[in-house]
Amino acid sequence: MTTIIPDGFTVRRIDSRDFDGAKVALAGLTTVGEISQEDFNSILGYWDSVLLPNGKQAYNTFVITAKETEKVAAIGTVFVEKKIIHNGGLVGHIEDIAVNSDFRGQKLGKVLINYLSSIGKQLGCYKIILDCDEKNVGFYEKCDYNKAGIEMQIRYQ
Template sequence: MTGQLLFSASLISPEVQAALPPGYKVRPLASDDYERGFLDTLAVLTEIGDISKAQFLERFNYLKQHNHEYFTIVILSPDDRVVGAGTIFVERKFIRNTGLVGHIEDIAVNKNQQGKKLGLRVIQTLKYIGANRGCYKVILDCSEKNVPFYEKCGFTRKEVEMAWYCNEPPKAKL
């Protein structure tokens, strides 16, 4: 690897690394992961758009400047391709004595790599980072069909998620 890492690799759990299949590696996102298929891996989640290398680097550099808040990790296959990814964002609160909350986002595993427990390893890595950054809790939103997976990862169902999409016109109240 020749690219810059998003954050220090010392935040990666050695136990998770050891639990990966032989030849696989977990590490922080790198500035040259554009060429390793990072965006292709994220495409299993939603529409990515036509992101250029320059746009990727602009976003990477922003995240790197805020690497006390943004922690994106990748799992590499033995052929050095990104096959798994996820992010934990650390939010600073006023509550809980100015506590920290980790928000897990964008968990993705390439379709041809599923069944190898890579998603579990992504979640374990992000939980480890959250705990080591001092978060008092780590939370995530998921679809109903993914609840059993996240329960296996140690999460419990709590409360209700609500969403409002900014690109929709506001609905008038009657």
């Protein structure tokens, strides 16, 4: 499956230019906190350093940007885990999907999920999983995901 990127947008791996745009988009999802440009660069550097056994990156955070303004319209990650099960298989975890509110209604969320799913598939994942609110199940079903279970959490902060 090739992901079609809508006219006027580009998809690429996150980089240090995305400091403000990533924070704005993610703030629509949850608490981001007071991270500096230096903290941000340090996280991206850490992510780049974590490799899979096949030498590819385990953290794959991509942004969809508006071509003219370079604004971050959407952001999301597929983070890949090496397992013993399934013949030492790889599982992708889709995390922290956010669309900047200025760019809603353009189906960029679906574009991003399709793109991240194709990245996970190319990396050799036998499955990709994600957790969402009950109200977003229909959206993910349109992205070819199916219900698989219940997410449980324990919070320390």
